Amino acid sequence: MKIAVCVKQIPDPATPYELDPGTNFVARPDDQVLDDTDRYGVEVGLQLVEEIGEDATLTLVSMSPSGTLQGIRQALAMGADRAIIIDDGSLRGADALTTAKVLAAALKEDGFDLVIAGTESTDGYAGVMPQQLAELLDVPSLSFARKVERDGDKIRVERQTQAGYNVVEASLPALLTVTSGVVEPRYPNFKGIMQAKKKPVETKTCADLGVEPVSQQIIQSVEPIPARQAGEIVEDEGEGYLKIVAKLEEAKVI
Amino acid sequence: MRGTALRFELADEHESFRKVVRDFAEAEIAPQAARWDETGAFPVATVRKMGELGLFGLPFPEDVGGIGGDFTSLCVAIEEIGRVDQSMGITLEAGVGLGINPIFNYGSAEQKERLLPDLLSGNALAGFGLTEAEAGSDAGATKTKAVLDGDEWVINGSKAFITNAGTELTSVVTITARTNENEISSIIVPAGTEGFTVEPAYKKMGWHASDTRGLVFEDCRVPAENLLGTRGRGFHQFLATLDDGRIAIAALALGLAQACLDVSVDYAKTRQAFGRPIGANQGVAFQCADLKVMVDAARMLTYRAAALKDAGRPIKQAAAVAKLYASEAAVSASRIATQIYGGAGFMESSPVARFYRDAKILEIGEGTSEIQRLVISRGLGLPVL
Numbered sequence: 056m057k058i059a060v061c062v063k064q065i066p067d068p069a070t071p072y073e074l075d076p077g078t079n080f081v082a083r084p085d086d087q088v089l090d091d092t093d094r095y096g097v098e099v100g101l102q103l104v105e106e107i108g109e110d111a112t113l114t115l116v117s118m119s120p121s122g123t124l125q126g127i128r129q130a131l132a133m134g135a136d137r138a139i140i141i142d143d144g145s146l147r148g149a150d151a152l153t154t155a156k157v158l159a160a161a162l163k164e165d166g167f168d169l170v171i172a173g174t175e176s177t178d179g180y181a182g183v184m185p186q187q188l189a190e191l192l193d194v195p196s197l198s199f200a201r202k203v204e205r206d207g208d209k210i211r212v213e214r215q216t217q218a219g220y221n222v223v224e225a226s227l228p229a230l231l232t233v234t235s236g237v238v239e240p241r242y243p244n245f246k247g248i249m250q251a252k253k254k255p256v257e258t259k260t261c262a263d264l265g266v267e268p269v270s271q272q273i274i275q276s277v278e279p280i281p282a283r284q285a286g287e288i289v290e291d292e293g294e295g296y297l298k299i300v301a302k303l304e305e306a307k308v309i
Numbered sequence: 310m311r312g313t314a315l316r317f318e319l320a321d322e323h324e325s326f327r328k329v330v331r332d333f334a335e336a337e338i339a340p341q342a343a344r345w346d347e348t349g350a351f352p353v354a355t356v357r358k359m360g361e362l363g364l365f366g367l368p369f370p371e372d373v374g375g376i377g378g379d380f381t382s383l384c385v386a387i388e389e390i391g392r393v394d395q396s397m398g399i400t401l402e403a404g405v406g407l408g409i410n411p412i413f414n415y416g417s418a419e420q421k422e423r424l425l426p427d428l429l430s431g432n433a434l435a436g437f438g439l440t441e442a443e444a445g446s447d448a449g450a451t452k453t454k455a456v457l458d459g460d461e462w463v464i465n466g467s468k469a470f471i472t473n474a475g476t477e478l479t480s481v482v483t484i485t486a487r488t489n490e491n492e493i494s495s496i497i498v499p500a501g502t503e504g505f506t507v508e509p510a511y512k513k514m515g516w517h518a519s520d521t522r523g524l525v526f527e528d529c530r531v532p533a534e535n536l537l538g539t540r541g542r543g544f545h546q547f548l549a550t551l552d553d554g555r556i557a558i559a560a561l562a563l564g565l566a567q568a569c570l571d572v573s574v575d576y577a578k579t580r581q582a583f584g585r586p587i588g589a590n591q592g593v594a595f596q597c598a599d600l601k602v603m604v605d606a607a608r609m610l611t612y613r614a615a616a617l618k619d620a621g622r623p624i625k626q627a628a629a630v631a632k633l634y635a636s637e638a639a640v641s642a643s644r645i646a647t648q649i650y651g652g653a654g655f656m657e658s659s660p661v662a663r664f665y666r667d668a669k670i671l672e673i674g675e676g677t678s679e680i681q682r683l684v685i686s687r688g689l690g691l692p693v694l
Binding site: 125128129132241242243244245246248249252 | 321322325326329332333361362363367371376377378382
């Protein structure tokens with residue numbers, strides 16, 4: 056079984072993001088890290104590979120300036136077998152649909168039985184790319200999986216909903232997106248880190264894949280998030296909890 | 310001709326590994342360190358997680374179940390764990406340096422095959438029973454006796470201050486014992502052997518979550534084949550074991566000094582007094598500068614010694630220099646950090662109070678500062694007493 060996990064290298068979220076003033080694109084340093092939400096997809100993929108045994112492989116697929124490959128190496132150190140990176144200057148600032156088209160071309164070329172992705176990236180937060188990708192690959196999309204099970208050539212997931220979960224099943228090939236609660240991602244160990252340096256990383260361009268990127272999205276302007284307002288203090292005269300409950304209901308958290 | 314330049318940075322894979330261990334330490338250990346310190350509970354589940362991360366198998370080859378890393382990678386791990394929690398740092402250091410090393414270096418094929426897989430994966434811990442109440446720096450004065458009776462050793466005596474000796478993961482303790490008037494040998498004693506009593510945990514000034522026990526042997530019988538290595542070579546074995554351990558203790562001390570630097574600089578930037586951050590006062594700023602110098606120097610000495618070890622070069626002097634300097638730097642650093650924190654630093658709720666209590670033992674354990682100076686001065690060719 057050939058499992059592909061879509062991963063993204065992003066600027067370290069611990070440091071403030073900088074935008075290119077001309078284009079409003081996020082400035083991408085050479086040293087990018089693995090998007091934290093992608094560690095869950097990689098872990099789900101690795102667990103499936105371990106369950107299936109020698110016939111299974113895990114390939115990372117990423118559209119990203121390669122840079123030092125730090126983020127990709129993180130995922131390889133966890134245990135992925137190889138990586139395909141689409142690194143092309145013309146993809147700078149690509150929108151979600153363009154990303155989906157590029158990844159679809161790479162996945163079709165390389166072949167796959169199951170594609171795993173996170174629900175959304177931590178730098179872009181569009182949250183639509185995986186479904187676009189499933190459509191372009193013409194495979195079923197199982198989204199927001201909080202539990203993943205393989206049953207022969209079928210994949211079954213518990214799909215997180217607001218009220219609980221649905222059980223959804225599909226035949227392979229398929230695509231699934233995983234939520235961050237789905238598994239506890241492993242830490243790479245030192246052996247994994249050393250091996251990661253030797254694992255194959257193929258770099259491709261749009262021309263290699265025969266795709267022509269046309270981004271439809273233009274960022275008109277960017278506004279900073281308004282500074283947080285001071286909170287409201289509720290005096291408790293015995294029934295303070297009712298006011299707190301009302302506030303929480305108003306905020307639609309309960 | 311271009312010479313080979315000294316390298317002052319670790320390799321990429323060591324730095325990548327440092328990031329992983331730091332993430333692990335921040336997520337799995339740091340949030341609980343103060344609580345473990347308060348209760349003195351040994352966190353078995355966390356030690357197992359350190360095992361899953363491969364920390365106990367780091368410097369050992371893959372054919373015995375190790376990770377195939379090097380000594381430097383072990384020092385990185387000990388430094389990073391020690392930066393958030395010295396108790397877990399020493400648990401790792403002693404687990405590898407004192408627990409596994411003697412068995413790996415001197416064990417028979419059968420002993421290694423039986424014991425190493427669980428020890429290297431962190432499913433089990435081994436203790437190293439060398440010190441006695443009246444045999445510390447003078448470890449050659451060991452009184453514990455082992456007499457061969459048929460095909461069994463009969464052990465009588467006691468050991469003091471033994472790390473990792475009484476945890477629920479402890480599988481064996483390797484002890485040194487007099488097997489003749491003039492010979493000391495090492496013997497492996499499985500946990501739970503009749504006649505082998507592990508005393509209740511000591512109440513210590515620091516390292517509260519690290520397991521430290523006294524051991525008592527009363528007609529304790531183990532099979533003759535539990536002898537570790539050659540009979541009569543016990544003294545030589547533990548001296549060599551302690552040389553390696555010194556570098557690892559230096560790494561542990563470095564972690565503590567680095568933590569003191571980190572929290573002191575943060576506090577000096579944010580704590581306000583007289584309408585400005587206290588770090589605006591040179592009295593505080595210069596103390597931070599001194600901390601930085603200590604940390605840099607301790608780092609260079611520690612990783613130089615580790616690099617020599619990895620290169621298979623003699624380490625006796627370099628290990629003693631690193632251990633002496635880094636442990637004394639750690640004690641000074643914890644004192645300075647506590648002073649910068651002021652009254653808050655005297656409170657157990659501050660991070661520095663725990664480091665202050667944890668630092669002192671670094672100048673004592675695995676060779677006191679005085680023993681390090683003895684080793685160094687002998688290495689300079691000065692007359693031996």
